[in-house]
Amino acid sequence: MNRIYGATISFFLIALATYGLLEWYGAKTETNSILNKANNPEFIAENLNSDIYKASGALSYNVEAQRMEHYAQLEVTHFEFPKYTLYPKNNKPTWQVTANEGTLYNNNRVKLENRVRLIATDKESLIQEVHGKNLEMDLKTNIISSEQTILILGKGFTMYGSGLIVDLNTTQMTLTQHVQTIYKKI
Numbered sequence: 001m002n003r004i005y006g007a008t009i010s011f012f013l014i015a016l017a018t019y020g021l022l023e024w025y026g027a028k029t030e031t032n033s034i035l036n037k038a039n040n041p042e043f044i045a046e047n048l049n050s051d052i053y054k055a056s057g058a059l060s061y062n063v064e065a066q067r068m069e070h071y072a073q074l075e076v077t078h079f080e081f082p083k084y085t086l087y088p089k090n091n092k093p094t095w096q097v098t099a100n101e102g103t104l105y106n107n108n109r110v111k112l113e114n115r116v117r118l119i120a121t122d123k124e125s126l127i128q129e130v131h132g133k134n135l136e137m138d139l140k141t142n143i144i145s146s147e148q149t150i151l152i153l154g155k156g157f158t159m160y161g162s163g164l165i166v167d168l169n170t171t172q173m174t175l176t177q178h179v180q181t182i183y184k185k186i
Contacts, residue, residue, distance in 0.1 A: 093122035
């Protein structure tokens with residue numbers, strides 16, 4: 001009776017250990033599958049050129065990029081070398097924003113990184129270019145901001161500072177911390 005009892009317990013323990021190992025490997029494979037799905041883009045576009053319109057039918061912005069990858073599960077779109085042309089309200093002059101990388105989030109906010117340039121298309125604008133490491137844009141409100149170091153090139157001056165807020169609808173720019181301005185003779 002003792003041997004049968006011991007064999008039954010041994011068989012039960014081996015079966016339990018085998019079941020546990022199979023469940024552990026299955027869960028690990030399922031987790032890796034979910035992570036791999038999230039890391040793979042739902043679709044990719046090369047040489048993207050897209051116009052986005054407001055509900056009123058007016059052009060809101062245009063985006064061009066060498067490559068775009070959309071991740072549906074993460075609700076983000078990644079751009080390589082994006083160029084946004086923004087069309088502010090009240091027929092204000094357009095602005096172009098370029099960068100090496102950009103990420104569009106589900107809430108219509110874009111984070112641009114690496115060699116970011118904000119360029120005025122109006123040659124009469126007092127401020128011609130803004131350079132920085134990164135900028136964030138709200139595509140609904142046309143407000144651009146950055147907490148990083150900023151270089152502003154204007155007509156007859158160069159300004160250094162950090163922390164920038166730009167409202168393209170009113171063409172109002174605020175520099176949080178001014179470091180230096182260099183004036184040039186024109």
